[in-house]
Amino acid sequence: MKRFEAKVWLSTPTMHGDELKYMTEAFQTNWMSTIGENIDEAERLTCEKVGCKYSVALCSGTAALHLCVKLAGIKPGDRVFCSDMTFGATVNPVVYEGGIPVFIDTEPDTWNMDPKALEKAFALYPEVKVVVLAHLYGTPAKMDEILEVCRRHHAVLIEDAAEALGATYKGVQAGMFGDYRAISFNGNKIITGSSGGMLLTDDEQAANKARKWSTQSRENAPWYQHEELGYNYRMSNVIAGVVRGQYPYLEEHIAQKRAIYQRYQEGFRDLPVTMNPYDAQNSQPNFWLSCLLIDRAAMCRQARGEREALYVSEPGKSCPTQILETLAQYNAEGRPIWKPMHMQPIYRMHGFVTAQGDGRASTNAYIAGCGADVGMDIFARGLCLPSDNKMTVEEQNQVIEIVKSCFA
Ligand SMILES: *Cc1c(COP(=O)(O)O)cnc(C)c1O
Numbered sequence: 001m002k003r004f005e006a007k008v009w010l011s012t013p014t015m016h017g018d019e020l021k022y023m024t025e026a027f028q029t030n031w032m033s034t035i036g037e038n039i040d041e042a043e044r045l046t047c048e049k050v051g052c053k054y055s056v057a058l059c060s061g062t063a064a065l066h067l068c069v070k071l072a073g074i075k076p077g078d079r080v081f082c083s084d085m086t087f088g089a090t091v092n093p094v095v096y097e098g099g100i101p102v103f104i105d106t107e108p109d110t111w112n113m114d115p116k117a118l119e120k121a122f123a124l125y126p127e128v129k130v131v132v133l134a135h136l137y138g139t140p141a142k143m144d145e146i147l148e149v150c151r152r153h154h155a156v157l158i159e160d161a162a163e164a165l166g167a168t169y170k171g172v173q174a175g176m177f178g179d180y181r182a183i184s185f186n187g188n189k190i191i192t193g194s195s196g197g198m199l200l201t202d203d204e205q206a207a208n209k210a211r212k213w214s215t216q217s218r219e220n221a222p223w224y225q226h227e228e229l230g231y232n233y234r235m236s237n238v239i240a241g242v243v244r245g246q247y248p249y250l251e252e253h254i255a256q257k258r259a260i261y262q263r264y265q266e267g268f269r270d271l272p273v274t275m276n277p278y279d280a281q282n283s284q285p286n287f288w289l290s291c292l293l294i295d296r297a298a299m300c301r302q303a304r305g306e307r308e309a310l311y312v313s314e315p316g317k318s319c320p321t322q323i324l325e326t327l328a329q330y331n332a333e334g335r336p337i338w339k340p341m342h343m344q345p346i347y348r349m350h351g352f353v354t355a356q357g358d359g360r361a362s363t364n365a366y367i368a369g370c371g372a373d374v375g376m377d378i379f380a381r382g383l384c385l386p387s388d389n390k391m392t393v394e395e396q397n398q399v400i401e402i403v404k405s406c407f408a
Pocket residue numbers: 059060061062063086087089090134160162163183184185186195196197
């Protein structure tokens with residue numbers, strides 16, 4: 001096999017032309033600021049697609065999550081239940097407000113927050129009032145179960161739908177389940193503004209607060225009058241032009257990503273691996289990233305320290321480290337699964353609740369290659385595959401052959 005001449009990427013922006021038209025309109029009309037038609041349209045299109053009453057265009061998904069955390073009323077010292085296996089941006093905003101994340105283990109059916117572990121967490125920390133949940137890689141979480149637990153404990157739900165725009169659970173769009181919700185238009189997401197994000201809610205007062213906070217919290221006065229802390233979080237009208245131009249292509253992107261997922265699934269039929277799972281009866285993921293999980297019996301020895309990884313190759317077996325290194329040798333980009341938050345040095349001393357045992361898991365129980373909890377087990381055995389929607393079938397076939405060669 002030959003090295004790819006043009007790099008095969010994990011996930012990159014896919015532009016269509018309208019984006020440039022709307023950016024140019026912003027330029028020509030001189031709305032080169034954080035006000036303008038593109039912002040209004042991007043917000044309207046989001047509400048139309050997702051079904052929310054209000055959306056507030058912001059400079060990033062992380063900013064949206066930060067304002068969600070503020071709206072949920074998290075105060076210094078408050079514990080907050082958070083998805084464990086996710087991007088750090090899901091949980092960092094809790095800490096911006098002085099909150100203390102307590103991590104909830106992952107379930108193996110959708111790779112999202114385990115409702116059973118969440119239930120256990122409320123028994124251990126009955127005072128907790130806020131839950132932050134992410135839908136990983138565009139696959140909806142077990143929302144009926146999660147919402148039932150949240151309702152019973154009167155908890156506010158913050159929904160991080162950054163990776164899941166366009167995914168549905170029982171016909172309802174991701175981004176419609178939390179009290180406060182965030183989506184992202186970061187460059188590698190299913191549609192992009194090059195950057196950007198939005199806060200979604202059905203609460204008019206909350207939307208107005210978020211809009212005010214995002215524009216430096218100016219009061220209605222002839223001068224700069226401030227009664228509360230403000231932020232410079234609003235989306236640019238140029239960025240909004242890109243978002244506006246991308247929306248008509250969201251479903252096309254999802255169809256391309258689904259086809260990529262299905263080709264991998266078919267291509268790996270004879271390998272000891274499975275794809276990232278979803279509830280085919282109740283949910284339609286957006287298939288943002290295709291991931292694979294190596295069967296336990298087919299794992300070669302792999303050791304991961306804080307910065308480096310090693311493996312020992314064995315006939316018929318492989319591991320994420322070997323596959324990622326081999327893909328890189330051929331000029332293709334994969335990525336490890338999000339390393340669980342409870343194993344991150346910054347969050348190592350935080351609480352972590354699993355569904356098994358007494359609900360308390362020791363972070364020291366982890367042995368490389370055989371996770372003590374579901375999240376670390378998926379991290380040890382899983383990886384994200386090149387999932388760019390501009391990848392050709394020929395390129396993907398070669399990626400499949402490269403992965404197969406690792407198990408030779
Ligand atoms: C991308 C992402 C974010 C953050 O979005 P930005 O727009 O990059 O700030 C938050 N959570 C998850 C799960 C993400 O993947």
